[in-house]
Amino acid sequence: MKKLRIVAAMSLVGLALSGCAATDAPETSEGLQTVNVGHVQLAIFSPLYVADAKGYFADEGIQIKLEAIKSGQDAIPLAASGKLDVVVAGFSAGMFSAVETGLDVKVVGSMGVSAGDEEEPPSALIASKKLVDDGTISTVADLKGRKVAVAGGAGGTGAFYVGMALEEAGLSITDVELVTLGNPDMPTAVANGSVDAAFASAPFWNMPVDDGTAVNLWSTPAGTSGTGVIYGGDFASSDLAQKFFTALAHGAQDLQGDDRYTDENLGIIAAATGQTAEQVAAVPLYRWLPDLAPLPAQLASMERMWMELGSIIYTDPIPEADYVDATFSQNS
Structure with missing residues (x-):
């Protein structure tokens, strides 16, 4: 075989x-x-x-x-x-x-x-500001059961980074629903509620944070x-x-x-x-x-x-x- x-x-x-x-x-x-x-x-x-x-x-x-x-x-x-x-x-x-x-x-x-820069990282896990404002999401642990967008699908690097964030929060990569999206589509998907969070590269994580539709929830640790x-x-x-x-x-x-x-x-x-x-x-x-x-x-x-x-x-x-x-x- x-x-x-x-x-x-x-x-x-x-x-x-x-x-x-x-x-x-x-x-x-x-x-x-x-x-x-x-x-x-x-x-x-x-x-x-x-x-x-x-x-x-x-x-x-x-x-x-x-x-x-x-x-x-x-x-x-x-x-x-x-x-x-x-x-x-x-x-x-x-x-x-x-x-x-x-x-x-x-x-x-x-x-x-990654340099571990939480303010201006090259990529970040962002969450819907609406869900943050109403108290639904305050930490990575609150993503359990929710839709998270990643580029490249379950077999791509984005999924690995999301898994890292979840494991730090005591969860598993299987605790969220991964949605395959290209980076350019992520800001709109977070803004309209198609997904609850996304792991995006700059400038596609910065854009929704700057326009007030998303919050930077987690960034990759130094050396990753x-x-x-x-x-x-x-x-x-x-x-x-x-x-x-x-x-x-x-x-x-x-x-x-x-x-x-x-x-x-x-x-x-x-x-x-x-x-x-x-x-x-x-x-x-x-x-x-x-x-x-x-x-x-x-x-x-x-x-x-x-x-x-x-x-x-x-x-x-x-x-x-x-x-x-x-x-x-x-x-x-």
Whole structure:
């Protein structure tokens, strides 16, 4: 059965990107080797864009070829087959399920992490102000039995964050009704009562709070990350794997503290994400670990929670060593 699932997953690759892995790619005219990188075009992946724009990949003998993807889950078969070398995206239940079937990928790093800023976090769990004003909701514990909107559904990172908030309040992720909504639709849904609460990214949590239709109920603890860096198995064992990560970490090091908001960095992030520098600066940016180290304990918590929700159907957790490799961050 597992073999059949692997074949089915790999068949998706033929319908998606084409190309060769970095280890087989010819050199460019500048003598650089190409690395194919799948990315979701968001500011949370700024180290990638900064490292590219500032020439850190070129310094390591690499030219990156960016391929837009819808989600990390969609790109896992591509990375496992070598159609993509690297994926920077959000984690999901589908990633764990793919690993369990035998697809060869490694989580090698983290991306945006929360600073624990309760006033201006990059994302937050908001609740209807009407329900707060009438006393129905005063704490996260009062969400029991209520509708909570999350992007990506029960198998997405939003559901994990909601589960974190509920567990802190002594509840379980199964104590609420999760409603799948895109971030842009959440302010309206909270305002009109379609949902009672939502876990939204900025500016979509700020908007209803600012217009008085929602209240910020909870924000992610410091050091929490729902996104990361994933290598295909073949790329992980190539001579470019460490070089790529070293350049990527250099980009993260340029984004520490208030350096995130330098004119140069804002311009790079804006160009990469189709925004203006002013738009990027107006939304709180995540932070990044200087070495982009992976967070295996959090990954294990994600897997456990998605098992509890039924988004993962296997029963035994995957050993961390089977899908996490911290050596690249340690050597960067």
